[in-house]
Amino acid sequence: MSLDIQWLDATAEDFSTRLNALVAWEAVSDxxxxxxxxxxxxxxxxxxxxxxxxxxxxxxxxxxxxxxxxxxxxxxxxxxxxxxxxxxxxxxxxxxxxxxxxxxxxxxxxxxxxxxxxxxxxxxxxxxxxxxxxxxxxxxxxxxxxxxxxxxxxxxxxxxxxxxxxxxxxxxxxxxxxxxxxxxxxxxxxxxxxxxxxxxxxxxxxxxxxxxxxxxxxxxxxxxxxxxxxxxxDMIAGPSEILVICDGKTNPDWIAMDLFSQAEHDEDAQSILVSPDRDFLNRVKESIQRLLPTMERKGFIETSLKNRGAFIWTPDMDTAIAVSNKIAPEHLELSVEDPQALLPAIRHAGAIFMGRYTAEALGDYCAGPNHVLPTSGTARFSSPLGVYDFQKRSSLISFSAESASEIGQIASTLARAEGLTAHACSAEYRIVTKE
Missing domain, CATH: 3.40.50.1980 (Nitrogenase molybdenum iron protein domain)
Known part of the structure; x- marks a missing residue:
């Protein structure tokens, strides 16, 4: 089985244009x-x-x-x-x-x-x-x-x-x-x-x-x-996504299967591998060709990888991280020797899977953190589902007579600057004039 997966070169002049086209997704109802x-x-x-x-x-x-x-x-x-x-x-x-x-x-x-x-x-x-x-x-x-x-x-x-x-x-x-x-x-x-x-x-x-x-x-x-x-x-979720950053030293079969794990969701799912090692990218491609026929959902995987999957070569690991931050993936695997060293540079990701042994699939089922994650680049401003999504916060404010008098003068000044006289009077009624 021969499967063509899109290759991108992070140093190419048209890289940004091609990357934007790759990750573009609009789940707009007709x-x-x-x-x-x-x-x-x-x-x-x-x-x-x-x-x-x-x-x-x-x-x-x-x-x-x-x-x-x-x-x-x-x-x-x-x-x-x-x-x-x-x-x-x-x-x-x-x-x-x-x-x-x-x-x-x-x-x-x-x-x-x-x-x-x-x-x-x-x-x-x-x-x-x-x-x-x-x-x-x-x-x-x-x-x-x-x-x-x-x-x-x-x-x-x-x-x-x-x-x-x-x-x-x-x-x-x-x-x-x-x-x-x-x-x-x-x-x-x-x-x-x-x-x-x-x-x-x-x-x-x-x-x-x-x-x-x-x-x-x-x-x-x-x-x-x-x-x-x-x-x-909670959110309007798009197709499932995984982005793997690998230094080229992880078993390529593992990485191929990690990419499959998202691609098997449906045809629109997205699996991206980023690495500064060209030879490793080729070895993962060989693993994909060999392992794909063994997959029960190979139809979904093949269509997903062909239409939305990609291998991205970067000149170094810093560039790989920059690419990841631009994409803001739902799932990010740091399949490298020292993931903790890369962590401070990661700004946008729904969930970060650290180390060669940490398959994203573990997070889907039983790691502990929530698998309801921001997709389609929304990790730039959104977070995983959590307890905080089911709690409300009410502000508590209480003034004594003396403090209401003192701070009421600040409120009065600002309210009159905004032309809101009733606001000002409401505060002023509580101001005690010192004789």
Missing amino acids: QQVLSTVQSIIGDVRHRGDQALVDYTCRFDQRKVTSMTELCLEAEVLQEARQRLSVGDQQALVAAAERISRYHEKQLQSSWQYEEEGVLLGQQVTPMERVGIYVPGGKAAYPSSVLMNAIPAKVAGVSEVIMVVPMPKDVVNDWVLAAAAIAGVDKVFTIGGAQAIAALAYGTESVPKVDKIVGPGNIYVATAKQLVFGQVGI
Whole structure:
């Protein structure tokens, strides 16, 4: 099998132009998708549960007549868990425990301090109810259940609602078992834009949530965009990405498989290898040619690597890091002798995997950090999903009579400079004039 992967030379005059073209991605809904999603959202708001039942029958090829049939009780989740082998259950529990331990480190606490009659601080409180969307059908990801539900539970969210489509009534025991282990409170077997609308606005059966997290197709992503503001959302994620920086000393088969690990997601996923060693790039290409025919999802991998994959040669490691910072990848592997030495120069990355033995796949399942990461260059300003996404911060402000009088003069001056007289008077009423 011969597979042509794009090669870029970081010293070439047209490098920036070619790099920009390589990483360009716009997940913009076309007018038909937008119109369809708007219609579905409006229908769910108007008809509530009945709309959800109708769409489930239509899109998921199910024969249901009421929401009762679409709501799974806790015992159903536990039954699904018990249908897994003991070893499979242990793997889910072990992953959940690692994810939980990591996210417990992210918990933020309320704090206060006082200075000359002024109390200032911050009160941290969890959201009351959040919704997690989990893809169903062929794309069933128990890891997504753990990564989305556990941080919410660690944050102290009172109620976690999960929606997951079950086309043709196919039950995925892994997903339901993960929900049981992660402490999900309610599960509705609905999907698509209609599920997002139900979570955002509420229906007779589905409670309205404060925030919606989790991946989905273009209809789900478009619905999340449209309901943002009514509820919070995590992000609008693009295709999965990996960028590997290698010094040429890692086993090329390992690197080939790391590139495959993202390319197998779908045809739009992106895998990029950056190295100052030309010979190593050639050896990885040879590994790709040899290993690709052995992959179950070789069709996805081949299309992804051909259309969006790349080998980038750089004259040195500093240039390799500069290329990475420009791309701001979702997953960055530093497959080098001393990754700690490179770390201070890395400015933009969703997750950084350090060292030759640290496969990105470990982060997808059980390392501990969240696998919900910023894509499409958004790591320049965005961060992984975490406990902080499910906590709110309220400012605390308290003045004594004396401090209100003193600092009120500052407020009055600034308010009058802005022409806001009522603001100024509000502060001035509390100023005590000294005789």
